[in-house]
Amino acid sequence: MVVVGCGPAGSTAAQEAASQGASVLVLEKAKTVGEPVRCGEFLPSLEEIRHICAETKGLEDLFDLPPRILGRFIERARAYAPSGRTFEVDFQGHSIWRGRLDRYLARKAVDEGAELWTETPFLGFDNGDLVTPRTRVHGTVVIGADGPRSLVAREMGFPDHELLFPALSVSLSGSFDPVFEAYFGGVAPGGYAWVIPRLHDANVGLAVRPDLKQDPLRAALDTFLQARGLRATSRPTGGFVPMSGPLPTTARGNVLLAGDAAGHVLSTSGGGIFTAMICGRLAGRAAARFAAGLAPLEEYESAWRRVLGGAFERGWALFQMLAPSFDDPETLEEIFRLLGPEGLTAALRCQDLPVAEAVSLENPPTR
Numbered sequence: 001m002v003v004v005g006c007g008p009a010g011s012t013a014a015q016e017a018a019s020q021g022a023s024v025l026v027l028e029k030a031k032t033v034g035e036p037v038r039c040g041e042f043l044p045s046l047e048e049i050r051h052i053c054a055e056t057k058g059l060e061d062l063f064d065l066p067p068r069i070l071g072r073f074i075e076r077a078r079a080y081a082p083s084g085r086t087f088e089v090d091f092q093g094h095s096i097w098r099g100r101l102d103r104y105l106a107r108k109a110v111d112e113g114a115e116l117w118t119e120t121p122f123l124g125f126d127n128g129d130l131v132t133p134r135t136r137v138h139g140t141v142v143i144g145a146d147g148p149r150s151l152v153a154r155e156m157g158f159p160d161h162e163l164l165f166p167a168l169s170v171s172l173s174g175s176f177d178p179v180f181e182a183y184f185g186g187v188a189p190g191g192y193a194w195v196i197p198r199l200h201d202a203n204v205g206l207a208v209r210p211d212l213k214q215d216p217l218r219a220a221l222d223t224f225l226q227a228r229g230l231r232a233t234s235r236p237t238g239g240f241v242p243m244s245g246p247l248p249t250t251a252r253g254n255v256l257l258a259g260d261a262a263g264h265v266l267s268t269s270g271g272g273i274f275t276a277m278i279c280g281r282l283a284g285r286a287a288a289r290f291a292a293g294l295a296p297l298e299e300y301e302s303a304w305r306r307v308l309g310g311a312f313e314r315g316w317a318l319f320q321m322l323a324p325s326f327d328d329p330e331t332l333e334e335i336f337r338l339l340g341p342e343g344l345t346a347a348l349r350c351q352d353l354p355v356a357e358a359v360s361l362e363n364p365p366t367r
């Protein structure tokens with residue numbers, strides 16, 4: 001089988017399939033796996049992941065990561081409403097070294113027997129074969145784990161993501177509290193700006209809704225940094241975050257999509273690392289079972305929906321419910337107040353809101 005892309009989704013898919021005896025080739029276009037880093041580098045704690053995931057079997061094993069990858073324990077999150085008023089949110093995790101995580105996961109796949117070709121972009125399908133600059137390859141199953149603008153998905157005629165947020169981040173040195181700060185309002189229209197501390201530095205960035213974006217992203221990030229007296233120590237790197245939840249289908253013919261390619265991202269946070277790892281592993285498992293004649297490939301679709309489908313759906317529904325207020329600072333502020341710490345925590349975890357009726361659009365908040 002062929003896995004396209006060696007990010008968290010591709011590596012976990014390759015590792016799982018290889019561990020079940022499948023012959024696996026991973027195509028990665030980058031020269032070095034995990035470079036350049038395009039990420040806020042926040043990974044929720046196992047406890048948080050358990051709050052979000054319906055099924056917990058095997059999570060310990062998947063997220064048992066060595067200390068050199070886990071930068072710093074983040075004790076909680078703090079949401080800044082447009083006025084600057086703050087709301088403490090019960091949400092823990094780690095700032096991570098993302099490049100190291102991607103290489104660690106790739107190494108695990110190779111140790112399990114997968115073959116990895118770096119500097120080998122997938123260029124398209126030709127008569128069912130995968131075309132690369134090196135050679136053509138054939139896969140009984142193809143797993144498209146090639147990120148938010150997946151060529152595998154496009155070539156197979158999967159629909160585009162409804163909403164792709166452009167996002168940008170930089171590193172900066174300094175001493176920060178162990179708090180994930182998220183700033184809402186004009187600083188990052190429709191999305192948020194973040195400060196995620198590591199041991200001796202922080203990852204700072206922002207993601208915005210494309211139709212509300214006014215300034216170039218780089219200028220918006222500079223404004224955010226200047227307003228806080230922060231100075232970047234790295235060049236900004238950027239990418240896209242699929243915010244509209246999973247595609248209607250993630251299996252077509254002999255092709256499965258996993259991770260960002262499939263839209264496996266939580267719409268209330270833009271977090272997609274742990275979901276990519278979980279869905280990647282399920283894709284690898286389904287592909288191996290199919291290759292061994294044990295199950296139809298479609299089993300993948302129901303597998304990831306069982307584990308994360310509810311969270312993705314609730315996340316996208318919440319996002320749509322709150323989205324109209326994103327360009328109206330006063331309403332946004334009022335919604336934050338109504339939600340309070342409990343509601344904001346539930347939103348971040350893609351759980352049902354304790355005060356859902358109070359913020360429903362049929363019953364807009366009064367000021």
Ligand SMILES: Cc1cc2nc3c(=O)[nH]c(=O)nc-3n(C[C@H](O)[C@H](O)[C@H](O)COP(=O)(O)OP(=O)(O)OC[C@H]3O[C@@H](n4cnc5c(N)ncnc54)[C@H](O)[C@@H]3O)c2cc1C
Nearest residue numbers: 005007008009029039040041042122147239259260272273
């Ligand atoms: C700026 C930014 C900040 C973010 N911050 C966070 C965060 O703090 N926490 C979090 O959980 N999520 C965050 N995300 C989202 C998270 O990074 C993604 O959800 C996650 O990387 C998805 O993993 P993936 O394996 O599906 O895709 P990717 O990590 O994008 O991996 C795809 C791989 O495929 C390769 N590839 C692409 N095209 C081809 C091709 N044609 N041929 C071969 N290889 C190809 C790429 O080089 C890449 O290695 C952020 C995203 C952005 C853009």
